[in-house]
Amino acid sequence: MNIQFKKGVLEICVLSVLAHKDCYGYELVAEISKRIDISEGTIYPLLHRLKDEGHVTTYLQESAGGPPRKYYRLTESGRNEEHEQKEEWMRFAASVNALLLGMNHAAD
Amino acid sequence: MNIQFKKGVLEICVLSVLAHKDCYGYELVAEISKRIDISEGTIYPLLHRLKDEGHVTTYLQESAGGPPRKYYRLTESGRNEEHEQKEEWMRFAASVNALLLGMNHAAD
DNA sequence: ATTAGGTATCTTGTGATGCAAGATACCGTG
DNA sequence: CACGGTATCTTGCATCACAAGATACCTAAT
Structure with a gap:
């Protein structure tokens, strides 16, 4: 799968999974890998960034x-971030779809 | 808009617009910018890569x-690429949506 | 006890690619 | 002739995913 597609998307994926339940890193990799290939070398720096x-x-x-497992739990700020990034992703995906389907002249 | 979302997506956007009509670089920026913010410093290297x-x-x-304007026209290989990348994007977007909507346990 | 292998976390170096900023050049108008 | 709009192209920088490997804990086999 195109690596570049994932840029910036894995963060909202992590936030979104954590919005459902607390997870440890290894578990997040397994959870997200059901849908999108992801490696451990990616998740840990990302989790540290989210903590920072x-x-x-x-x-x-x-x-x-x-x-021992290190579990991650969303903070209030994390839930806001999850919400905002999800909406931004939805808008972005809709824009790309519109472009790919040639609806870039009139429709909205 | 999140810059990272665009990584790898702009290429399929360019291919997709070119699948409808030949364009010159400046025109492509204008066309794509209707939906997704993009700058000239991005499009020219991308077009040269596509040509290479x-x-x-x-x-x-x-x-x-x-x-004078330099128009770009898809080759046969370019049309194949456009088709494949479009499908890959669709699959990818569907995977992300499934994750964000919490459908990562059963549904498919 | 020593070794091997699974679980789990973390770090380092590399590669891809979008952007800001600026260089170049053509053309018409004042 | 200088200026602003059109149009192309280049350079240096930042971000982020990955492969590969280091570390460490635990159990089971030798």
């Missing part, structure tokens, strides 16, 4: 067989 | 008041 920006908080939780 | 890859050919045509 105050959109998520984290808490540790032990796991059965393996190192 | 054999997806377009060019021809010059004089204009009333200004330098």
Whole structure:
């Protein structure tokens, strides 16, 4: 799949999954990979960025067989961001679709 | 508008407009900007890449008041590319929408 | 105990590509 | 002849996804 399509989209995907439930990084990769191929080297820097920006908080939780998991939870700011970015994506996708379908002269 | 969303999408937008009619660069910027903000510094390198890859050919045509215009026309390879990239975009957009709407467990 | 393998997090370097800013050049008008 | 609009093109920068690998915890087999 075209890597470039993903630029900027993975962030809203992460926010959107976290809007449904708290997740740890590894779990997010698995969740999102059901639809869009994504690697771990992408998700961790992204999650740290989201934390730096105050959109998520984290808490540790032990796991059965393996190192402790770091769960990510949306903050209020994160929920706002999720909402805004989702709307922006919808507008953007609609614009691209309009262009690809040749509706760029009259319709709206 | 989120710059990152555009990565990789502008190429299919250009191909798609050219699938309707031959255009010169300046005209493409105007055409695409109706829906998606785009700058000239983006379109010219992109057009040169498309030419290098054999997806377009060019021809010059004089204009009333200004330098000659360089028109771009899709080649057969360009039409194939346009078709494939359009389908890939549609699949991608559908995947993202599914994720954002929380349909990532069962539905398909 | 030592090794191997699965789970989980994180870092580094590379590549693709959009943009701002500016250079170049043609043309008509004042 | 300078100016502004049209039109093309180049350079340097920023963003972000990825491959590859480092680290570390735990269980099970040797």
